[in-house]
Amino acid sequence: MPPSRAMVFTSFMQTALSEARAAADRGEVPVGAVVVSPQGKVVAQAGNRTREGNDPTAHAEILAIRAACTHLGAERLTGCALYVTLEPCPMCAGAIAAARIGRLYYGAADPKSGGVAQGARVFAHPQCHHIPEVFDGIAERESAALLRDFFAQRRKT
């Protein structure tokens, strides 16, 4: 029996979650992202590395997008999907639009810093020249639990 679409989504989000866990192990905020080609292959995957590289732009989404563009030798990721464990911030939402990502799947909503469904709502303005299809709540509980545990642990130390 071929895998169902739901199983495929889950598999890519599990890869993003493993990147988020690896980020936590490095002391980074646990967010992970995966870029998937139109053919359904993982093109790039990354977790946050803002601290490691002293780079405030090194969110998981930005790193995955940059790596995917390098891999494909293209400035645009037309038809690609991005899986990310947390709702993107305005910076990452802007990068997703600039990269012409076709579909965005994200896990937990981010009322504190999100820029897709709240706050800046980057895709909701005429100044945004590409709007991906957005699917939220994918593996939401696992993504949120990772973040909650990470910050609870940090408050203890």
Added chain:
Amino acid sequence: MPPSRAMVFTSFMQTALSEARAAADRGEVPVGAVVVSPQGKVVAQAGNRTREGNDPTAHAEILAIRAACTHLGAERLTGCALYVTLEPCPMCAGAIAAARIGRLYYGAADPKSGGVAQGARVFAHPQCHHIPEVFDGIAERESAALLRDFFAQRRKT
């Protein structure tokens, strides 16, 4: 006579404009940016390089912020100023907030793609955790003319 504040602003924006001109010479959209330390020294300067590196995130502001963070060995550019020839897009406005840039000086407004004074208005939401002081219209005419000439030339070829 020491230079006036206005003369200093002009000097930094002229450096940003020279980066924008160099970007045009490379076939990139002519936008340039400069990061200035709290002591008034240029820490980093960059022009757009999205095409050269197949990197949709390689806007002048992102490159200048990343270079300044590397130079200073810090994830935050507290107290630094960013000079950029064009109103930042939402991606770059998000990066400016994440980097804790103290003051943002920009040239031309960008009704088409801007994310500071229009559209997403990234700094105007509670999800934005750092708001720089914003000064617009610095060397506005030169910045706008550079962009206008670049796109007029491209339409001809």
